[in-house]
Amino acid sequence: MDISSDESDDWFIESLNTYKDLHVFQLEHPTKVIEWTGDKNICVAGYTGSRSEILELLLPLKLYAGENQGLCAERDFKVQHGGFSEEPIESLIHISGTRCVVTSGSSSSTLQIWDIGGDDSDVIKRTGVINLKSTSVKGCKIAPGLTDEPAVLHGSCISEVQLTEIATGRVLYTVAKESSDSVSGLQFVNACVFLICASDGTLFMGDTRDPSTCHYPLEDSKSGLHWAFGLRSDSSQSEPSGCTVARLSSSGHMLLSDLRNLQSPFCQTQLNVQHDASKNDFLNVSWAPVLDRCLSVSGFDGTVHIYNTINWSTEGQSPQPVFSHRGHEMSDEAKYSGSPPVVTTHSWHQSRPKTLLSAATDGSLHVWDWVDKITDR
Amino acid sequence: MPDIKVTPLGAGQDVGRSCILVSIGGKNIMLDCGMHMGYNDDRRFPDFSYITQNGRLTEFLDCVIISHFHLDHCGALPYMSEMVGYDGPIYMTHPTKAICPILLEDFRKITVDKKGETNFFTSQMIKDCMKKVVPLNLHQTVQVDEELEIKAYYAGHVLGAAMVQIKVGSESVVYTGDYNMTPDRHLGAAWIDKCRPDLLISESTYATTIRDSKRCRERDFLKKVHETVERGGKVLIPVFALGRAQELCILLETFWERMNLKAPIYFSTGLTEKANHYYKLFITWTNQKIRKTFVQRNMFEFKHIKAFDRSYADNPGPMVIMPGYCVQGTVGHKILNGQKKLEMEGRATLDVKLQVEYMSFSAHADAKGIMQLIRMAEPRNMLLVHGEAKKMEFLKDKIEQEFSISCYMPANGETTSIVTNPSVPVDISLNLLKREMALGGPLPDAKRPRTMHGTLIMKDNSLRLVSPEQALKELGLSEHQLRFTCRVQLHDPHSDNDTLGRIYTHLKSVLKTYSIQHVPDGTVIVESIVIKVTSSAEEPNLKVILLSWSYQDEELGSFLSTLLKKGLPS
Numbered sequence: 034m035d036i037s038s039d040e041s042d043d044w045f046i047e048s049l050n051t052y053k054d055l056h057v058f059q060l061e062h063p064t065k066v067i068e069w070t071g072d073k074n075i076c077v078a079g080y081t082g083s084r085s086e087i088l089e090l091l092l093p094l095k096l097y098a099g100e101n102q103g104l105c106a107e108r109d110f111k112v113q114h115g116g117f118s119e120e121p122i123e124s125l126i127h128i129s130g131t132r133c134v135v136t137s138g139s140s141s142s143t144l145q146i147w148d149i150g151g152d153d154s155d156v157i158k159r160t161g162v163i164n165l166k167s168t169s170v171k172g173c174k175i176a177p178g179l180t181d182e183p184a185v186l187h188g189s190c191i192s193e194v195q196l197t198e199i200a201t202g203r204v205l206y207t208v209a210k211e212s213s214d215s216v217s218g219l220q221f222v223n224a225c226v227f228l229i230c231a232s233d234g235t236l237f238m239g240d241t242r243d244p245s246t247c248h249y250p251l252e253d254s255k256s257g258l259h260w261a262f263g264l265r266s267d268s269s270q271s272e273p274s275g276c277t278v279a280r281l282s283s284s285g286h287m288l289l290s291d292l293r294n295l296q297s298p299f300c301q302t303q304l305n306v307q308h309d310a311s312k313n314d315f316l317n318v319s320w321a322p323v324l325d326r327c328l329s330v331s332g333f334d335g336t337v338h339i340y341n342t343i344n345w346s347t348e349g350q351s352p353q354p355v356f357s358h359r360g361h362e363m364s365d366e367a368k369y370s371g372s373p374p375v376v377t378t379h380s381w382h383q384s385r386p387k388t389l390l391s392a393a394t395d396g397s398l399h400v401w402d403w404v405d406k407i408t409d410r
Numbered sequence: 411m412p413d414i415k416v417t418p419l420g421a422g423q424d425v426g427r428s429c430i431l432v433s434i435g436g437k438n439i440m441l442d443c444g445m446h447m448g449y450n451d452d453r454r455f456p457d458f459s460y461i462t463q464n465g466r467l468t469e470f471l472d473c474v475i476i477s478h479f480h481l482d483h484c485g486a487l488p489y490m491s492e493m494v495g496y497d498g499p500i501y502m503t504h505p506t507k508a509i510c511p512i513l514l515e516d517f518r519k520i521t522v523d524k525k526g527e528t529n530f531f532t533s534q535m536i537k538d539c540m541k542k543v544v545p546l547n548l549h550q551t552v553q554v555d556e557e558l559e560i561k562a563y564y565a566g567h568v569l570g571a572a573m574v575q576i577k578v579g580s581e582s583v584v585y586t587g588d589y590n591m592t593p594d595r596h597l598g599a600a601w602i603d604k605c606r607p608d609l610l611i612s613e614s615t616y617a618t619t620i621r622d623s624k625r626c627r628e629r630d631f632l633k634k635v636h637e638t639v640e641r642g643g644k645v646l647i648p649v650f651a652l653g654r655a656q657e658l659c660i661l662l663e664t665f666w667e668r669m670n671l672k673a674p675i676y677f678s679t680g681l682t683e684k685a686n687h688y689y690k691l692f693i694t695w696t697n698q699k700i701r702k703t704f705v706q707r708n709m710f711e712f713k714h715i716k717a718f719d720r721s722y723a724d725n726p727g728p729m730v731i732m733p734g735y736c737v738q739g740t741v742g743h744k745i746l747n748g749q750k751k752l753e754m755e756g757r758a759t760l761d762v763k764l765q766v767e768y769m770s771f772s773a774h775a776d777a778k779g780i781m782q783l784i785r786m787a788e789p790r791n792m793l794l795v796h797g798e799a800k801k802m803e804f805l806k807d808k809i810e811q812e813f814s815i816s817c818y819m820p821a822n823g824e825t826t827s828i829v830t831n832p833s834v835p836v837d838i839s840l841n842l843l844k845r846e847m848a849l850g851g852p853l854p855d856a857k858r859p860r861t862m863h864g865t866l867i868m869k870d871n872s873l874r875l876v877s878p879e880q881a882l883k884e885l886g887l888s889e890h891q892l893r894f895t896c897r898v899q900l901h902d903p904h905s906d907n908d909t910l911g912r913i914y915t916h917l918k919s920v921l922k923t924y925s926i927q928h929v930p931d932g933t934v935i936v937e938s939i940v941i942k943v944t945s946s947a948e949e950p951n952l953k954v955i956l957l958s959w960s961y962q963d964e965e966l967g968s969f970l971s972t973l974l975k976k977g978l979p980s
Contacts, residue, residue, distance in 0.1 A: 045625055046668065049633045057623040061778050106770040108622040112777065115804030155804045
């Protein structure tokens with residue numbers, strides 16, 4: 034293929050200036066999860082088809098070669114471990130400090146516990162299950178506990194959310210809330226305090242030392258919208274005062290709240306995106322771990338948008354992203370398929386400030402390091 | 411059990427040289443004969459002592475097949491054929507035959523002339539070796555001998571690279587060499603038909619990688635070139651003329667045009683001529699796009715890319731130069747490996763101050779590619795070479811589960827035996843068929859095997875099943891009958907006739923399902939067994955029972971003699 038003047042070629046040529054690094058990969062099966070299992074390792078898993086593969090991948094070594102980057106030819110992902118799951122995988126979490134991951138799927142009423150394995154074998158083995166009260170087509174939402182003893186916080190609706198110890202299956206905590214609202218996401222703020230975001234945007238904050246939970250519904254919640262949330266904290270041992278929560282609706286409405294005052298968000302804005310209810314599943318908002326007050330948004334289409342929230346105000350126009358990654362829309366696969374790909378998930382690199390990974394419905398997996406036109410020149 | 415044996419030569423986890431021995435249907439084939447580029451001593455050659463401890467290899471090998479011109483697949487060929495000794499046929503495609511000697515000679519020059527090594531092949535040896543080469547065309551079946559045939563398939567990867575199918579009778583093996591399942595700018599993708607070989611042998615060095623896209627590699631390349639040229643610097647691109655050079659030229663030309671760049675790009679003249687010549691010869695081996703371009707203009711005629719003259723070397727300002735491939739041992743190769751100080755002739759040392767970017771454009775099959783190839787060929791078994799079994803258990807499981815076939819991963823030096831189940835076609839005579847059908851009973855079920863008797867005649871590679879009588883007639887043999895006789899003594903006060911009658915009654919009660927006759931002439935007949943009773947005049951109570959049976963009724967005959975030895979019931 035000669036590089037002719039067509040849109041995707043233009044984009045690739047442009048990318049010489051707009052990206053510091055760009056790696057484009059094609060997985061055999063698309064993934065909805067990108068979960069870090071180490072400094073240089075991620076896990077991905079299939080969600081289409083009845084049997085799925087879980088893969089632990091080593092990031093291209095070229096990214097880490099530093100000064101010797103020129104001499105390092107390794108641009109490829111290495112499949113370090115792989116395993117088979119009997120169901121499509123909706124969520125996957127890694128338990129920090131271990132080689133254990135937990136998955137939830139769309140067809141069984143259990144959470145699966147896996148051992149990724151070490152150097153002696155490349156097979157990911159299932160080591161146990163956690164029984165759930167019910168099956169959910171969207172899969173049960175899961176989050177790792179932050180205590181020393183590995184535990185997982187899980188639930189598909191508010192009343193079923195509980196904290197289960199992985200080794201014993203013992204229930205350590207249950208949410209004493211009679212609410213059948215479905216869970217959109219949950220996460221621990223520190224070892225004891227956790228947040229649950231319901232699909233309608235309501236936030237629940239709980240403490241495993243305290244049976245009661247507080248809930249913070251939205252001021253004017255419009256029906257038919259699906260909400261996702263992203264938590265920004267400085268470290269896993271944060272106190273609530275240092276944390277910000279971003280909530281994103283499927284129509285692009287964004288709310289930023291301080292954990293000290295979840296009742297009233299300190300910032301509200303409308304992002305310039307298109308609403309499509311069929312993609313609610315892929316809605317994703319994440320805070321950058323290194324860059325100050327930057328967050329990223331995906332799931333509306335084949336783009337990942339990065340915003341700097343410092344200049345956001347409650348009134349005013351739609352904020353402009355500081356960067357938009359359009360790589361998934363520009364791939365060869367996208368050209369030939371009937372429907373354009375949608376980004377299923379994305380994740381920031383834990384230490385490299387501007388490196389992200391993103392995956393889409395066409396099986397593409399990108400690793401990219403973007404150039405901030407304002408600051409990097 | 412009939413089997414196919416595969417042994418990758420080399421030791422341990424050694425990757426970097428391909429040389430695989432296959433035994434199939436009584437034939438021995440060597441697949442590739444590569445040199446290990448990482449060693450400077452005898453370890454770079456494959457260890458042929460596996461084939462024979464001393465002496466020439468000719469009588470131990472039926473043929474040698476080379477997949478493509480990369481030195482890790484053909485580098486040890488002259489050593490094998492001229493220094494160890496092999497005079498049989500060496501098969502490779504036309505482009506491989508044309509390009510191999512160039513690479514081998516280049517390598518020999520550096521190793522012997524520049525580095526002064528001694529245990530190495532000479533120019534004459536390369537020539538003598540190439541005389542033994544029989545070129546292959548794609549998809550054309552070649553009879554190596556009466557029983558062994560081979561066929562080459564397009565492998566992509568580099569110009570002239572082939573995958574080879576080896577067939578003996580109804581057993582077959584496909585060896586992939588290095589291949590690529592995605593087309594690139596100048597080569598197509600590997601292709602094979604649903605040939606259903608008993609075994610598919612594939613390289614698995616990249617089986618556990620997920621390859622970064624071509625576009626991104628090219629992007630990086632252009633980015634680096636552009637940045638350097640913008641700064642006023644010079645870019646040297648060592649590339650093998652018959653490899654990626656064409657691709658990179660197209661890429662640079664298009665980019666220069668689009669970005670309106672003015673810096674000159676140079677290509678080494680000697681290489682251009684050679685490259686043009688070979689591309690003209692082997693145009694059918696490149697992809698569609700290249701073929702169309704070639705019709706309009708010469709392969710290396712570009713607007714922005716010109717032939718290089720040594721005098722330009724000191725020109726100031728930015729430029730891009732493509733000098734050619736850096737064989738191991740050259741200054742270029744050392745720089746590409748990160749060496750910062752070079753010792754030149756005359757003891758002078760040079761500091762390397764240029765920035766080095768190592769970029770890999772070569773196309774290999776990853777896990778996805780291997781799965782695609784298996785889907786295409788539908789082998790009964792899979793064998794992966796040059797991978798670490800411990801690190802590939804997941805891929806093995808994946809292949810075994812998805813295709814329900816066995817996947818083998820031998821270490822170098824280890825022999826794998828794959829049991830095959832070849833079908834043996836036999837012609838059955840019409841008479842025999844009719845006879846078997848006439849035996850009656852329920853209609854034969856197509857799914858259930860039925861035992862039949864016949865004689866197998868193997869003559870001139872044909873197998874025929876005929877009735878024993880016909881076989882005897884055809885072979886001009888007379889039929890012999892084997893009969894056994896046995897005498898059993900019995901004390902019985904009755905007359906001979908009565909004793910016989912008692913025997914008849916006794917047998918009838920024991921052998922309920924057999925046909926037993928009491929014939930008036932004084933015999934009892936059970937199937938083919940004849941029983942008579944005699945006694946001598948002196949001792950009328952000592953009866954002698956004479957049993958006689960034909961060979962076919964041996965079992966029953968033995969049974970009856972044992973039974974009668976026990977005596978008759980009163």
